[in-house]
Amino acid sequence: MREIVLLRLHGVLAQFSKPEMPAIVWAAYNLGVAPADEESGVVQRLEQLVGEGRVGCSFRTCTRRFYEKFLPAVEKSLSATQAAITDEDLDWASRWLTGNIRPGARKSAAASDRLSTAIRRLREPVGPVLKMFLDDTVLGPASGDDVPLAAKLGPGGEWFCVFTDEGLLARYREATGAAWPQIGRWTGRDVVRTAAGRIFPTGVLINPSPALGAGIEATLPLEPDQIARLAREC
Structure with a gap:
């Protein structure tokens, strides 16, 4: 209990x-x-x-x-x-x-660093990093049913925004003032399957930057067509 x-x-x-x-x-x-x-x-x-x-x-x-x-x-x-x-x-x-230690992020710092570092080094998503994402736990804004909330990001359609650790999520919320009603926790695989099952084409944005046009080297976007391919492989 x-x-x-x-x-x-x-x-x-x-x-x-x-x-x-x-x-x-x-x-x-x-x-x-x-x-x-x-x-x-x-x-x-x-x-x-x-x-x-x-x-x-x-x-x-x-x-x-x-x-x-x-x-x-x-x-x-x-x-x-x-x-x-x-x-x-x-x-x-x-x-x-x-x-009796104060709880921190769900994953170890080393695990979070590995995935974040891998994303920063990418120019295009590759197999090993995508597998890390699918198997890992991510956090993001959720509905009352614990389903990821989609955001409309300009002409690029709808996206699920997720974060690889709580520190990144907290810094994003602090910088943007995002008033999300609930935070969910899922595996990357669950996020991909949910995105692929939506009526509207939906991408997944991993570790979005709070500053428009800055910090995008640490962000990994998965376009709807990539999501569809990943979902078929999950």
């Missing part, structure tokens, strides 16, 4: 782009690199967080963001459709709880 609760909280946390939110939330639940006394309350834990300089905002701001922003989002999530939890998810959460 603890693992399930932790995973659900982590899903809600992914909706917030403020960089200090993870530190605030996990300190409040006493799951972090510097845990407080187990008998302390949320207020005392947030006071300790601020007092030790582990977050760049005031105690008042921390409490407001936890009680007025995060907890209402948790309550709202309880009535929404929840993504299925796998054994892999539970193992991941169990490692967090055993070590």
Whole structure:
């Protein structure tokens, strides 16, 4: 049960782009690199967080963001459709709880770096990188049914925008102010199959840049015709 609760909280946390939110939330639940006394309350834990300089905002701001922003989002999530939890998810959460370490990105930094680096080095998608994408976990804006949300990007049609790790997603939201109602987590293979099954031709944009015309070397676009071919091979 603890693992399930932790995973659900982590899903809600992914909706917030403020960089200090993870530190605030996990300190409040006493799951972090510097845990407080187990008998302390949320207020005392947030006071300790601020007092030790582990977050760049005031105690008042921390409490407001936890009680007025995060907890209402948790309550709202309880009535929404929840993504299925796998054994892999539970193992991941169990490692967090055993070590009492603050949860970070779903994948290891090394795994995220490998895929991000491979994308930056590409001029055209090639087999090994596409396989990494299909087998990997990505995040992006989702509907209430946990289906990727499509965005219309000019004359290029509709696209699913997904990110290879939570840091990239958070930076995008911070820079653009994107107010997505829900963040989903899927394998790249699931995203491809969903895109291929839509009525409208849909591409997939991996790690979109928040700056128009800049940073595109780290972005991998998969055109609708590529999506159709990949879906047939999945």
